[in-house]
Amino acid sequence: MAKAEAKTAIVTGASGGIGRAVATRLAQDGFSVVLNYSGATQKAEEAVKQIKSAAGQAIAMRADLTKEDEVAALFERSLSKGGHVDVVVHSAGIMPLSPIIKNDVKQFDEVIATNLRASFLVLAQAAQHVADGGRIMALSSSVIAKSTPTYGAYIASKAGVEGLVKVLAAELRGRCISVNAIAPGPVATPLFLKDKTQEQVAQLSKIAPFERLGEPEDIARVVSFLAGPDGGWINAQVVRPNGGFA
Numbered sequence: 001m002a003k004a005e006a007k008t009a010i011v012t013g014a015s016g017g018i019g020r021a022v023a024t025r026l027a028q029d030g031f032s033v034v035l036n037y038s039g040a041t042q043k044a045e046e047a048v049k050q051i052k053s054a055a056g057q058a059i060a061m062r063a064d065l066t067k068e069d070e071v072a073a074l075f076e077r078s079l080s081k082g083g084h085v086d087v088v089v090h091s092a093g094i095m096p097l098s099p100i101i102k103n104d105v106k107q108f109d110e111v112i113a114t115n116l117r118a119s120f121l122v123l124a125q126a127a128q129h130v131a132d133g134g135r136i137m138a139l140s141s142s143v144i145a146k147s148t149p150t151y152g153a154y155i156a157s158k159a160g161v162e163g164l165v166k167v168l169a170a171e172l173r174g175r176c177i178s179v180n181a182i183a184p185g186p187v188a189t190p191l192f193l194k195d196k197t198q199e200q201v202a203q204l205s206k207i208a209p210f211e212r213l214g215e216p217e218d219i220a221r222v223v224s225f226l227a228g229p230d231g232g233w234i235n236a237q238v239v240r241p242n243g244g245f246a
Helices: 017-028 041-053 068-082 105-128 151-170 198-205 216-227
Strands: 006-013 032-037 055-064 084-091 130-139 177-184
Touching: 006 068, 017 032, 017 041, 017 055, 017 084, 017 216, 032 041, 032 068, 041 055, 055 068, 055 198, 068 084, 068 105, 068 130, 084 105, 084 216, 105 130, 105 151, 130 151, 130 216, 177 216
Parallel strands: 006 032, 006 084, 032 055, 084 130, 130 177
Antiparallel strands: none
């Protein structure tokens, strides 16, 4: 009997942090994974090497997700490599912090471009190219429920992501494609730990009843479930893997 063709997953922001853990887990689940990255070429290649060393299938593809033509090219190249796209996990994002009163419009525009505009572009391409019966996911954040000072631009961008996800789920009626947001609590990644003191990290670690930060693998397990056969009835939802953070 011929071996079944591997399903293809595109994971954005996959050179490190949550994205890398997601790509690694999906490869373990049998997906052929396209690891998108924007600038960290060496880290992306290391992630591909790690996946292949464990007998997984993976390839790295660079694309600036704020640029419409580069997002379209990412999907076109993925289709040319795998012939189909079955799962898209949009994990790429940034989290610079600044109080609203500082009126840092430049930083705000950068966050919205990277976190929200890019999400719109990726979701639009996913809607066009994901095979019927496929899965689309975008990363949000549980911090939305906290209204934490200095997180204004970041929370605004992620609230927008959650809105886009629910609308897209409705727009894809009839194709059996689920569209969900995954909103982690604090996860021990370079993005989250950047510019935080040890005291701040310790305080944040105690908020959830489990009294620890999440690990990237905690989020990857949720993605694995939603991408797998048992997660197919979950649609238009915001799933919050946060250990009770909010």
